[in-house]
Amino acid sequence: MTKKTLQILTTLLIAPLPTLVAGTKSKETKTVVETPKAPFITGDLGVAVVSEYVSRGVVNENQGAIVQPYLDLYFNMYEGSGFLNKIQLNFGLWSSIHSNRTGATPTTSLGSWYEFDWMPGISFTFAKDFNFTFTYLDFDFVSGGGRAGNLNFNLAYDDSKLLGAWAVHPHVTVLKSVIGNPVGIAGANQGWYYEVGIAPAHTFGPVTLTVPLTVGLGDNKFYGGKTFGYFAAGVNAAVPLSFIPATYGKWTLTSGATYYNQSSTAAAASAPALTGAGHTRWVFSGQVGTTF
16 A cells, blocks of 8 residues: 555545534533423412402491401312313312401300301313313301302303403303302202303503402392392402512502492391391402412
8 A cells, every 4th residue: 555545545534533523512512401390289378358248249247357368279280282271179268257256156266257168179271261160169157157068160261362452351150059058048058159250451560450340140049039149340459569589479469449239139138237238339358469
């Protein structure tokens, strides 16, 4: 082999090495970015103060201080991109604590603890914008004794993609009374309650305004022979408490006012001390809460 031939062979063998080395290095240093998964447990908690406690058009208390703490937990069981997008197990706790002790049994040591509710349920998000929730609502009237159990079905539609800033977020609720009397109306046992509502909202700087409108209806048992139960229209203003570190959750301060127009049976079913209070009323509220 001549010296010239040896030089040609050496050039052909060594020349590709930088390309091979560069390619190997590039492959080894490639960064893989993983999509973060949603947390398994989310929730919200807080406390509200209201001027009157109104439940499905019936006034349970309008005297003294009324404080209503709450806690909700959501367990994400499934997420997918098909027709069914999410399945959640839900569990909620809610209480109403009254300084006036209306309706309390004279001998009870828990006269201010008017009501304690626990609410297990399951929700399904489908077609991306629809949510169906089934909840068992158990109302325990601590200070006065008694209990009410209800099956609650709620269908909500997020119409933000369809209407944008004009979205109204409609919902339909059906409640079936199965234990006790959920509204204090004689004969409401085993009755059906129906609710339709919207809640358009818009943000102005840091403030989000929501205008919920609700109509409550019932069968001939739920509202004592009347179909119409009440109409409610309100306005709520929510402001984020951004000075609280994000590690403690997203805190919000909300204040609101709601106008109620009750049917005669809903007004008559109000607490005994409220008889003759009329069919129209304003309820004012303030709430501080966090989501996590």
